[in-house]
Amino acid sequence: MQKKSLFTAGLVAISITVTAQKINTDSLSIVSRISDYQLKRAKLQNMVKQTTWDKQDAATKVQTSADKNSQDANRLNSDPQNMQLAKNADNSASDARKDSRNARNANKKLENLNKQIAGLDTKISEQQQKLLAYTNVAPMTVPAVDTAHRL
Numbered sequence: 001m002q003k004k005s006l007f008t009a010g011l012v013a014i015s016i017t018v019t020a021q022k023i024n025t026d027s028l029s030i031v032s033r034i035s036d037y038q039l040k041r042a043k044l045q046n047m048v049k050q051t052t053w054d055k056q057d058a059a060t061k062v063q064t065s066a067d068k069n070s071q072d073a074n075r076l077n078s079d080p081q082n083m084q085l086a087k088n089a090d091n092s093a094s095d096a097r098k099d100s101r102n103a104r105n106a107n108k109k110l111e112n113l114n115k116q117i118a119g120l121d122t123k124i125s126e127q128q129q130k131l132l133a134y135t136n137v138a139p140m141t142v143p144a145v146d147t148a149h150r151l
Contacts, residue, residue, distance in 0.1 A: 027134040034127045041120040044113055051110045058103035065096040 072089040079085055 027131060030127050030131045030134070034124055034131070037120050037124045037127065041117055041124070044117050044120070048110070048113055048117070051106070051113055055103070055106040055110050058099065058106040062096070062099045062103045065092065065099045068092045069096040 069089070069092040072085070072092040076082070076085040076089045
């Protein structure tokens, strides 16, 4: 009888070890994914400041080129036959279009960066929820060996 109970206790201990190894492997892979996501998020967040500056610089440049275009257009309006003024107005209009396009691209880049960061935040929280399933596991209990009925 004692051999049976020791054998049963041994089987339970082995099954607990196998289950614990599976849980440990799964939780380690989740922790690894969380770490990867956090590293990617940190790299993206480091880019946000520079991208914001680029966006602000582009907006300033757009305003400057639009003002120059307006001035050149007013000069041309006062002397419509002047070819040099027409050429200047055309060039400044082209510059304003180019700067406007660059500003829109800088804005899209910043928005995309923020979307990527938000997506990684979501993935990190999802993985942390999965990890809670492993860290809140109820401890498995080993059945008590009945020592009262010894042979």
